[in-house]
């Protein structure tokens with residue numbers, strides 16, 4: 001087996017993920033390379049979810065009985081875990097949502113309904129980038145349409161990076177919010193946060209970071225990022241679906257208005273008006289995804305025990321190996337940075353003029369799961385003049401053998417359509 | 419191998435040597451996309467009364483969607499609207515069969531090369547690819563012959 005410096009003990013780790021033992025299509029080993037879409041769930045998280053439902057299930061924050069107290073302690077305990085995982089100054093800055101999309105929509109709606117100085121209106125500008133996931137494009141398009149604000153964006157360079165050469169014209173005194181992806185889900189690019197944050201701070205704009213592809217794969221320190229909001233999603237980091245996080249700076253969360261109204265988010269209610277609970281509860285209307293939050297807490301325990309710096313080193317080694325091996329495949333063009341520098345473990349490519357749908361289908365027949373299409377980032381495909389890509393994405397349980405299987409599989413694809 | 423049931427020779431042939439590709443003169447033009455994968459087609463229909471003079475198209479997409487457009491062109495051009503609708507409905511039925519319908523002789527007579535897509539109906543993610551051009555044709559026909567008119571004829 002190929003040994004690379006920095007790899008984790010995948011033999012041990014893979015034992016934690018029952019699904020990786022599955023055989024598909026008449027006995028073929030499952031080679032799961034769709035981790036950027038969703039990650040697999042370790043036994044440790046599955047057990048915690050089971051135990052929650054078998055032993056502790058109740059609604060939170062509103063009962064005096066044993067189960068309600070246990071469920072509340074588990075749910076709020078998960079908040080503590082998230083806060084520690086991202087080095088948040090306060091646990092009250094961690095808002096649970098159902099996914100990253102909801103987190104980003106929440107920020108857009110807070111700003112749309114806010115008073116000065118945060119208010120986004122016809123006199124102001126919103127800045128995003130051309131490499132955003134649709135979840136970080138559409139909420140801002142909606143906000144722009146509803147308020148009359150102008151939506152601007154950074155374009156991309158030919159090698160898959162943000163073109164910041166005109167940063168002073170893109171981010172101006174009129175900019176209220178700059179929202180961008182930390183690691184691109186389609187290109188794999190790791191973006192230069194510091195340069196963007198510095199310019200945003202110069203003009204007094206808020207910064208929102210979509211960390212959906214960062215939180216699962218590298219140490220995430222919201223204080224070091226110096227952003228105002230950070231969004232991510234549980235199901236890409238060994239957690240269950242149905243749970244996301246929005247971290248926001250405390251004073252902002254105090255000042256900004258709620259978006260969804262309902263139970264849990266209030267202090268007092270009369271028929272004429274209501275007052276709101278302090279953050280984070282102000283932003284968590286209704287019964288939250290309790291088991292899912294608890295599951296995310298377990299996922300964080302799992303990842304932290306391994307160490308996010310080691311996960312990052314593992315994926316970096318794999319990415320280097322993958323870039324090298326993929327470059328040996330004739331007619332393969334990587335869409336995104338061509339080296340492993342400042343690059344995450346999602347690699348998009350085209351294979352001659354064989355459509356990604358066909359590539360994915362023939363790979364699937366060999367047990368290799370990749371993602372094909374525009375990966376909810378259609379503007380990137382338009383930018384590079386391609387209809388779609390095939391994307392392989394790795395995680396802490398991925399191995400060099402998985403990459404070898406992919407390369408062999410691609411050879412098979414070329415023969416099939418050759 | 420199971421893959422061969424999807425990628426029949428006939429399909430790969432149409433994919434590599436498409437019939438009637440390219441945009442020509444038409445009475446109506448539509449643009450349809452398959453949002454899950456980015457397949458796109460621009461399709462024009464040209465009618466002579468209720469006879470289909472031409473179906474021309476341009477698009478990008480996987481082998482299934484491209485081959486399907488080629489088969490559509492081959493099957494429908496020259497046909498009368500009523501007959502074409504019968505073919506379209508039969509194809510739709512086959513594609514929505516989840517692999518359960520074994521095409522009989524009657525169906526083969528109607529669908530000819532399009533019968534080769536039977537295997538595709540087992541792959542839910544690919545059914546939309548196969549139907550893209552057919553839905554576009556239906557839409558373009560409705561526009562060309564006037565919405566209400568075409569609706570009545572379809573009903």
Ligand SMILES: Cc1ncc(COP(=O)(O)O)c(C=O)c1O
Pocket residue numbers: 036037099100101102133135136181183184185210212213233376
């Ligand atoms: C960069 C990025 N942002 C946002 C999202 C949206 O995540 P979710 O679908 O969990 O809301 C994804 C996931 O596909 C992503 O990769």
